[in-house]
Structures are given as structure tokens and as C-alpha cells.
Amino acid sequence: MRVELRETPFEPLAELGRYQTDQHQxxxxxxxxxxxxxxxxxxxxxxxxxxxxxxxxxxxxxxxxRRIAETASREWSLLDALVIHRVGExxxxxxxxxxxxxxxxxxxxxxACRWMMEELxxxxxxxxxxxxxxxxRWIEHNTPG
Amino acid sequence: xxxxxxxxxxxxxxxxxxxxxxxxxxxxxxxxLWAALWPEIPLPPNTLTAVNMEYASLxxxxxxxxxxxxxxxxxxx
Numbered sequence: 001m002r003v004e005l006r007e008t009p010f011e012p013l014a015e016l017g018r019y020q021t022d023q024h025q026x027x028x029x030x031x032x033x034x035x036x037x038x039x040x041x042x043x044x045x046x047x048x049x050x051x052x053x054x055x056x057x058x059x060x061x062x063x064x065x066r067r068i069a070e071t072a073s074r075e076w077s078l079l080d081a082l083v084i085h086r087v088g089e090x091x092x093x094x095x096x097x098x099x100x101x102x103x104x105x106x107x108x109x110x111x112a113c114r115w116m117m118e119e120l121x122x123x124x125x126x127x128x129x130x131x132x133x134x135x136x137r138w139i140e141h142n143t144p145g
Numbered sequence: 146x147x148x149x150x151x152x153x154x155x156x157x158x159x160x161x162x163x164x165x166x167x168x169x170x171x172x173x174x175x176x177x178l179w180a181a182l183w184p185e186i187p188l189p190p191n192t193l194t195a196v197n198m199e200y201a202s203l204x205x206x207x208x209x210x211x212x213x214x215x216x217x218x219x220x221x222x
Contacts (some may be wrong), residue, residue: 038222054221055153055154056221057151057153057195057198057214057216059198060195060198060199060214063198085221085222096221096222097221097222117222120221120222121219121220121221121222122219123200123219124219124221124222125153125193125195125216125219125221126219126220126221126222127153127154127155127216127217127219127220127221128220128221129154138154138155138158138217138220139220140155140217140218140220141191141218141220142218142219142220142222
């Protein structure tokens with residue numbers, strides 16, 4: 001299992017490929033991989049967004065991400081899990097988050113990946129600030145889904 | 146007892162600072178801590194609170210050396 005914050009842009013599919021190649025214990029074991037990738041859009045709440053800043057609570061954010069991955073692993077008997085989340089300054093089209101899970105069968109992989117994203121969105125201490133033509137603004141709450 | 150207080154995101158901007166150090170009586174709750182620190186500013190209704198990096202209720206009593214954080218709803222992912 002790996003949980004990581006990144007201060008610079010990352011390529012989710014390349015990360016996923018590298019990580020899976022290194023997890024030799026998965027070979028022959030996993031039948032299902034589910035992934036979620038969240039990406040920054042250039043339009044939100046009727047305004048063009050030119051840049052976004054992701055703030056976090058150093059220490060607490062890592063703790064909650066790890067707990068979410070560990071809880072899901074236990075609950076759905078996952079074989080492995082990978083979470084990478086950006087912090088700092090992002091541009092439109094930059095990936096924000098990657099969640100990947102490996103399990104024997106698809107039901108566990110789909111359910112765990114979905115649950116982890118919802119938990120991350122409601123519990124992990126991150127805050128988005130958007131730069132728009134009209135100035136910057138804090139995002140007050142996440143969209144329902 | 147000495148308490149380290151942290152504020153994040155829009156709440157920090159509104160208060161104009163990121164941290165406070167505060168002396169409080171043993172058993173003070175988080176709600177009482179806020180009222181002592183910011184007598185003029187009611188705690189915004191959606192504020193989340195944490196003690197030592199674990200979510201906590203406003204009624205939770207705090208202890209010497211605790212780190213207490215106040216922040217708005219989280220918006221990651």
C-alpha cells in the first residue's frame with residue numbers, strides 16, 4: 001500500500017503502471033483493478049478558472065489518507081491500494097488525485113474505490129482555492145458526486 | 146496549560162493568522178477555547194475541529210500540549 005502527497009504534477013497512468021510492476025506479490029493474485037482519477041477543470045460555478053491552489057493540513061492529511069486506505073483494505077479484503085493526491089498550485093487538466101485498488105474480484109474493487117473517494121472528499125483535510133478572472137475564491141463545499 | 150491552535154484556508158484568511166498559542170484551564174472544551182480566543186467572532190456554523198489531528202466535537206475537553214485545529218469543510222479530491 002502506498003499513500004502519497006505530491007507537490008508537482010504527476011501522470012496517474014504512468015504511476016499506476018510503475019507501482020503495479022513493482023508489486024510482485026500481486027502477480028497471479030488479482031483479478032480486478034479499479035481506478036479513479038480526478039482532474040482539474042477550467043470552468044467551475046459559471047466562471048473560467050485559470051489556476052487552483054490545494055492547501056492541506058500537514059500530518060493530519062497523510063494520517064487520514066492512510067486510514068482510509070487501511071480501512072478499505074480491511075473491509076473489502078483488498079490485495080493492495082495506491083493513493084496519490086496533489087497539493088500546491090495546479091493548472092487546468094492537471095490530475096488532482098489517483099485512487100487505485102486491487103482485489104480478487106470486481107465487486108470489491110469497484111466498491112472500495114468508490115468508498116475511498118467519498119471518504120477522501122469528506123474527511124481528508126484539503127482545501128481548494130481557485131483563481132478566476134474575477135479574483136480568487138475558496139471553494140466552500142464539494143459537489144455531491 | 147498551553148494549547149497550540151491552528152487555522153486553515155478561508156477561516157485563516159478571515160481571522161488574519163494561521164496559529165495561536167493559548168493558556169487555558171484544564172478541561173476547557175473546544176467551544177470554550179474558541180470563545181476565549183475570539184470573543185467577538187461566533188464560530189462559523191460549518192467549522193470542523195480537530196485535536197491532535199483527529200476530528201473532535203466542540204464539547205471535547207482539551208489537555209495540556211494539545212494541538213487544536215479549526216477549519217472550513219474540506220474540498221479535496
